[in-house]
Amino acid sequence: MKALVFERQLARFAASRLVSDLSGSGRGVGVGPLELLEVEPPELPGPGWVRLEPRLAGICGSDIATLDGRSSRYFEDVVSLPFVPGHEIVADVRGGPKDGERVVLEPVLSCTVRGFEPPCDPCRRGERGRCERISFGALAPGLQTGYCADTGGGWSGGLVAHESQLLAIPEEMSDEAAVMIEPTACAIHAALRSERAQAGRVLVLGAGTLGLLTIAALRSAVSPSLLVAVAKHPEQRRWAKRLGADYVVAPAEAVRATRRLTGSLALPVDGSVIARVTGGLDVVYDCVGSHSSLASALSVVRPGGEIVLVGMPGPVKVDLAPLWQREIALRGAYAYGTEQTATGPRRTFELAAELVATAGLEELVSSTYPLERYEEAIAHAAAAGRRGAVKVVFDLRRRGDRRLGGEKENR
Amino acid sequence: MSPRPGVVLEVDRSTPPTLFWHGEGFRLEKLPVGSRIVYAPEPVSPLANPDSAIRQALENPLGDSAPLSSLLRPEMKLTIAFDDVSLPLPPMRAPDVRQRVIEAVLQMAAEKGVDDVQLIAALALHRRMTDDELRHILGERVFNAFAPYGLLRQHDAEDPSNLVHLGFTDEGEDVEINKRAAESDLLIYVNINLVAMDGGHKSVATGLSSYKSLKHHHNVRTMQHSRSFMDMHHSELHTSNWRMGKVIADAGVKVFQIETTLNTDTFPEQFRFLQRREWEWALADRAGFFASSRALERTPPGLARKIFHSIKAPHCLASVQAGEVGPVHARTLEHVHRQQLVTVEGQSDILTMGLPFISPYNVNSIMNPILVACLGLGYFFNLYRGRPLVREGGVVIMSHPTPWAFNPVHHPSYIDFFEQVLAETTDMFEIESKYETTFATDPWYIHLYRTGHAYHGVHPFYMWYWCAHALSHLSRVIVVGGERAAVRRLGFSPASTFSDALEMAEDAVGRNPSITHIHTPPLLIADVQ
Numbered sequence: 001m002k003a004l005v006f007e008r009q010l011a012r013f014a015a016s017r018l019v020s021d022l023s024g025s026g027r028g029v030g031v032g033p034l035e036l037l038e039v040e041p042p043e044l045p046g047p048g049w050v051r052l053e054p055r056l057a058g059i060c061g062s063d064i065a066t067l068d069g070r071s072s073r074y075f076e077d078v079v080s081l082p083f084v085p086g087h088e089i090v091a092d093v094r095g096g097p098k099d100g101e102r103v104v105l106e107p108v109l110s111c112t113v114r115g116f117e118p119p120c121d122p123c124r125r126g127e128r129g130r131c132e133r134i135s136f137g138a139l140a141p142g143l144q145t146g147y148c149a150d151t152g153g154g155w156s157g158g159l160v161a162h163e164s165q166l167l168a169i170p171e172e173m174s175d176e177a178a179v180m181i182e183p184t185a186c187a188i189h190a191a192l193r194s195e196r197a198q199a200g201r202v203l204v205l206g207a208g209t210l211g212l213l214t215i216a217a218l219r220s221a222v223s224p225s226l227l228v229a230v231a232k233h234p235e236q237r238r239w240a241k242r243l244g245a246d247y248v249v250a251p252a253e254a255v256r257a258t259r260r261l262t263g264s265l266a267l268p269v270d271g272s273v274i275a276r277v278t279g280g281l282d283v284v285y286d287c288v289g290s291h292s293s294l295a296s297a298l299s300v301v302r303p304g305g306e307i308v309l310v311g312m313p314g315p316v317k318v319d320l321a322p323l324w325q326r327e328i329a330l331r332g333a334y335a336y337g338t339e340q341t342a343t344g345p346r347r348t349f350e351l352a353a354e355l356v357a358t359a360g361l362e363e364l365v366s367s368t369y370p371l372e373r374y375e376e377a378i379a380h381a382a383a384a385g386r387r388g389a390v391k392v393v394f395d396l397r398r399r400g401d402r403r404l405g406g407e408k409e410n411r
Numbered sequence: 412m413s414p415r416p417g418v419v420l421e422v423d424r425s426t427p428p429t430l431f432w433h434g435e436g437f438r439l440e441k442l443p444v445g446s447r448i449v450y451a452p453e454p455v456s457p458l459a460n461p462d463s464a465i466r467q468a469l470e471n472p473l474g475d476s477a478p479l480s481s482l483l484r485p486e487m488k489l490t491i492a493f494d495d496v497s498l499p500l501p502p503m504r505a506p507d508v509r510q511r512v513i514e515a516v517l518q519m520a521a522e523k524g525v526d527d528v529q530l531i532a533a534l535a536l537h538r539r540m541t542d543d544e545l546r547h548i549l550g551e552r553v554f555n556a557f558a559p560y561g562l563l564r565q566h567d568a569e570d571p572s573n574l575v576h577l578g579f580t581d582e583g584e585d586v587e588i589n590k591r592a593a594e595s596d597l598l599i600y601v602n603i604n605l606v607a608m609d610g611g612h613k614s615v616a617t618g619l620s621s622y623k624s625l626k627h628h629h630n631v632r633t634m635q636h637s638r639s640f641m642d643m644h645h646s647e648l649h650t651s652n653w654r655m656g657k658v659i660a661d662a663g664v665k666v667f668q669i670e671t672t673l674n675t676d677t678f679p680e681q682f683r684f685l686q687r688r689e690w691e692w693a694l695a696d697r698a699g700f701f702a703s704s705r706a707l708e709r710t711p712p713g714l715a716r717k718i719f720h721s722i723k724a725p726h727c728l729a730s731v732q733a734g735e736v737g738p739v740h741a742r743t744l745e746h747v748h749r750q751q752l753v754t755v756e757g758q759s760d761i762l763t764m765g766l767p768f769i770s771p772y773n774v775n776s777i778m779n780p781i782l783v784a785c786l787g788l789g790y791f792f793n794l795y796r797g798r799p800l801v802r803e804g805g806v807v808i809m810s811h812p813t814p815w816a817f818n819p820v821h822h823p824s825y826i827d828f829f830e831q832v833l834a835e836t837t838d839m840f841e842i843e844s845k846y847e848t849t850f851a852t853d854p855w856y857i858h859l860y861r862t863g864h865a866y867h868g869v870h871p872f873y874m875w876y877w878c879a880h881a882l883s884h885l886s887r888v889i890v891v892g893g894e895r896a897a898v899r900r901l902g903f904s905p906a907s908t909f910s911d912a913l914e915m916a917e918d919a920v921g922r923n924p925s926i927t928h929i930h931t932p933p934l935l936i937a938d939v940q
Contacts, residue, residue, distance in 0.1 A: 247831070249830075249831070253830050253831070256826065256827060256830070257827075257830075257831060259855060260827045260831065260849075260850075260853065260855075263849070263853055263854060263855075264854075264855065265854060265855050265858060266855055269858075269862075270820065270859075270863055271819060271820060271823050271855075271858075271859045271863055271865060272819055272820050273819060274819075
């Protein structure tokens with residue numbers, strides 16, 4: 001089968017980093033450590049495992065950061081090479097009693113998947129994203145499918161998955177909708193990470209896929225009193241408004257807009273510029289994860305407020321003096337698991353499937369590419385906002401094997 | 412030789428291109444044959460001895476008022492309020508007429524032994540002036556005698572401890588003004604009536620009031636029913652101020668009004684061509700125009716702005732009258748009309764105008780897009796008596812670079828208004844109901860207004876409302892040579908050239924439209940028959 005394989009090739013890794021630095025994110029794939037190869041399907045690791053044949057597999061911001069060579073070295077111990085990327089997956093089960101069933105994969109490789117019994121404390125509570133054993137057990141290290149040498153990934157003709165990772169999707173849900181469930185689950189988990197957001201004034205920094213989904217999740221699951229979105233590109237602004245932002249502002253206007261919308265004072269006192277507000281927002285969801293986005297977040301969050309890091313950060317250099325002086329909480333939001341809701345604990349993926357259906361999030365899938373055109377696909381995904389796109393996915397379906405939802409622009 | 416009156420020129424094939432102001436620059440445009448150009452009257456002769464005329468006015472007051480010297484006594488509390496830097500335009504050469512008048516009043520007060528004297532700049536919701544600006548208006552002697560001792564104040568419309576509520580008009584309008592002014596034994600107001608809109612009861616009722624009071628006449632409904640601002644008898648803005656003036660008088664506030672008019676000698680020698688009609692340009696005028704234009708083309712915008720804002724106009728005092736507000740203002744208007752009125756027969760389909768670098772609200776500052784709209788549609792459109800120069804459903808074409816640029820110190824709330832409010836809607840009533848209170852009560856804007864040099868938070872709303880009459884009257888507004896994004900944000904149409912603009916206007920007014928160009932500044936009022 002064909003698979004895009006990310007291998008340990010330091011020279012190509014450096015070349016990719018260099019080209020992406022010079023030419024822009026996603027441009028270094030051709031010289032990087034990702035190659036389209038003919039490979040054997042991964043072995044089934046044991047009982048409870050099934051084979052999956054991907055239908056659609058999304059390209060995520062964290063994938064692009066990895067391909068650009070920008071992801072943190074922190075991840076070196078929680079991934080194993082070579083791996084096949086792709087963790088946003090809608091697939092068909094092949095073989096076993098569930099043969100032919102259409103499923104979405106919950107990619108976290110937690111205790112149950114790794115064969116640990118009893119599971120670690122977070123896993124026992126259903127908090128799979130916080131699993132303490134993602135580098136141990138029956139599988140090679142890997143925090144998720146798509147970063148583990150043993151499981152394969154979505155950017156291929158086949159992978160393996162543990163039954164506990166699967167969520168069956170209803171017949172009426174399109175593949176395009178289903179492929180949005182994983183990133184939507186991330187957004188819901190992030191939205192619910194801060195209690196201050198409930199009826200609070202929040203701002204979402206960044207309007208890529210994760211930012212837009214966070215807006216949708218906040219609007220549906222949290223009900224803030226004020227929801228401001230910071231979006232750079234026209235299509236992003238349109239989506240942010242449609243998904244429930246009260247106000248959408250350009251990045252350069254974020255501090256000024258925050259000041260006005262919160263009735264805050266600002267510094268410096270003479271008003272010649274507005275560098276930061278003295279009051280501000282209860283919660284800022286940083287869906288970018290860069291040093292500048294974190295600095296922006298710190299300039300608009302109120303004393304005692306909270307910043308939720310939703311976008312995957314790397315090493316950042318940022319002045320934490322305001323965090324200290326204003327007693328701001330900085331909280332990570334990674335993956336998903338189980339959420340506490342008014343009706344009791346719910347699996348984040350189930351909540352995500354509901355939100356995708358009710359909010360029409362399948363429309364966020366802007367373009368699909370065959371695996372063979374992976375360089376174009378990744379370049380497109382890396383420049384999605386600028387090019388008027390949101391989510392770019394690989395289409396691995398055989399001709400005539402598309403389910404519902406119709407065909408998007410297939411490039 | 413007496414100055415020539417204004418004139419309406421009909422363009423024919425021999426008419427030279429017409430000068431259009433274009434911000435900190437000019438354009439020469441060829442108007443279609445048959446277009447009309449309205450030129451201002453030439454500057455009236457100045458008063459030969461202004462200081463003597465001022466003293467005469469103070470001692471020979473109009474209406475039911477005693478001579479000023481008889482109103483002054485040693486133990487009294489005297490307050491002298493004066494118009495701010497928004498008048499005149501451009502600022503006049505020293506000595507400013509306010510300096511002359513205030514020096515005369517102070518001389519008289521000193522002779523009568525009045526000790527308790529304060530000067531108050533009647534800012535309303537305008538920005539506080541800098542010391543240099545105050546020095547220019549008042550002169551060094553007055554500034555140095557009052558400012559160091561805290562006796563020269565700038566009205567603070569957000570200082571509750573120095574405001575007093577005098578009551579309500581018959582229409583239920585709050586009348587709240589400066590406490591020191593209201594509680595003085597005599598309030599002397601020193602004005603400059605640059606245009607017919609200024610002065611009268613508007614001086615105190617607006618210049619020394621608060622937002623609570625101002626909002627009763629600075630709103631969309633009032634602005635739409637002020638036709639025009641230059642004709643107080645048909646201006647709801649003035650009617651409201653006159654009602655407030657009655658409440659002020661009934662509350663026992665004794666106002667001695669001193670109004671002045673200036674001639675329209677607007678530009679210094681090197682820009683004299685701006686004052687002349689193009690077909691009368693001498694060689695020196697043509698040389699001046701081309702030299703200025705070429706130099707400005709190579710000058711960075713910031714520097715060009717500095718150069719233009721350094722212009723001091725050779726305006727001269729044309730009249731001064733003092734005494735009771737009503738009679739004084741009636742006489743003042745006669746003088747304004749004598750200087751500015753031009754009879755124009757009928758309306759046209761299109762009104763064109765060139766907008767200069769300055770408006771009342773960007774002295775020493777940037778003419779931001781909201782002020783461009785206000786100058787064109789609030790001021791120039793309203794330079795009429797009778798009927799607008801352009802017919803209902805007609806088009807205004809204005810020329811200005813309209814940069815997306817703001818002075819953050821002077822116009823902080825303008826930035827938010829432009830970037831956030833106008834991004835949502837340009838509808839006046841929606842803006843007024845949805846956003847005005849938030850901006851007016853925003854503590855940051857209040858802080859900057861009170862401690863810095865910022866216009867009040869609500870001020871951009873007023874500038875937008877100022878356009879209300881024009882926008883409800885016109886079918887389209889086209890800006891020639893403006894920054895496209897900024898022009899579109901205003902809800903107007905950008906055009907690259909004047910001929911493009913005329914072509915675009917035809918969509919609204921049909922082919923072969925009638926065109927009138929208002930050739931100002933110098934200022935004029937079109938008396939449209």
